[in-house]
Amino acid sequence: MDKPVVDMALVSACETRIVNAWPAPTTLVVDQWVVRFANGYSGRANSASSLREGGDMDExxxxxxxERYREAGLPPRIRFTPLVAQDARRRFAERGYRIETASFGMIADLDPNLHPPAPGxxxxxxxxxxxIDGVCAHQTGNKRNREHLAAIVSGVRVPAAFATLLHEGRPAAYAMSVAERGMAEIGAVIVDEALRGKGLGKQMMAGLMGWAAAQGCTQAYLQVDQSNGLAFEMYKxxxxxxxxxxxTRMLDT
Known part of the structure; x- marks a missing residue:
């Protein structure tokens, strides 16, 4: 069976905007790669990503x-998106880059008439x-570090919405959206574990899709872990x- 054709222009549009939607405190541009450092807070913000099709690196x-990652006390990471050349993927894997996480990039069309703001x-x-405190309180491991999260979100320089959803008058869910050139990323979606199953995640997502549409965006995009089946089905x-x-592949050192 033939593999589905990937819209490389759309992948590139998402990947270039992700750099601004989730900005690492330190970023290097190396040829067509963006190399990001964010104190280990997340794999995405602490990895190298190709911004154009055919991404490759010589030895x-x-x-x-x-070496830059090792100097920062971080393991080297490379995101194997469709923009990375097949030969490069093979060589990186042979070098020892192992799968740390696997994700999907997803997109939805927006219509201001269909996506009104969410009550609450x-x-x-x-x-x-x-x-920041609310997001960190519901995270684990490195993602509980409020200083490192603050360093990322304080660097956003495009229109953004940092959202808190109330349930019975109390914060129940958190998320953010960043709008840039007609597209909006939605991320950092957190629902209080004690309140899951009440549709709060869907309500938050719908509200941020409405916010993005009100900013003039025609598409929203997000990334979801491939193992998170419940979130994936909700987004669909x-x-x-x-x-x-x-x-996202990591080299053990």
């Missing part, structure tokens, strides 16, 4: 990138302390379709 460039959703243009019901799959 000297790859060694240069790996409060948004701010900057990430306030209460939002909201109109998101899978555009590409990718792996």
């Amino acid at each position: 000297a460039t790859l060694a240069f990138v790996e 959703m409060l948004t701010t243009a900057q990430a306030e302390d209460a939002w 019901r909201l109109g998101f379709r899978t555009v590409y799959a990718y792996e």
Whole structure:
């Protein structure tokens, strides 16, 4: 069976915007790669990504990138998106880059008439302390570090909504959306574990899709872990379709 054709222009449009939607405190541009450092908070913000189709690195460039991560006390990571050349994928894998996580990139079309603002959703243009504290309180491991999360979200320089959804008057869910050139990323979706199953995640997503449509965006995009079947099915019901799959690979050192 033939593999489905991937819309490389659409993948590139998402991948270039992701850099601005989830900005690492330190970023290097190495040829067509963006190499990001964010104190280990997330794999996406601490990895090298190709911004154009056919991404590759020769041995000297790859060694240069790996050394920068080691100097920062981080394992080298490369995101194997469709923009990375097949030969490069093979060589990186043979070098020892193993799969750390696998994700889908998904996109939905927006219509301001179909995506109104959500009742009970409060948004701010900057990430306030209460939002950062709320997100970290429901995370584990490195993602509980509020200083490292604050360093990322404080770097957003395009229109953004940091959203808190209230349930019975109390914060129940958190998420953010960033709008850039007609597309909006939705991410950092967190629902209080004690309140799951009440449709709050769907309500939050629908509200941020409405916010994005009000910003003039015609598409929303997101990334979801391939193992998170419940979230994946929810996003499909909201109109998101899978555009590409990718792996974040890490080199053990």
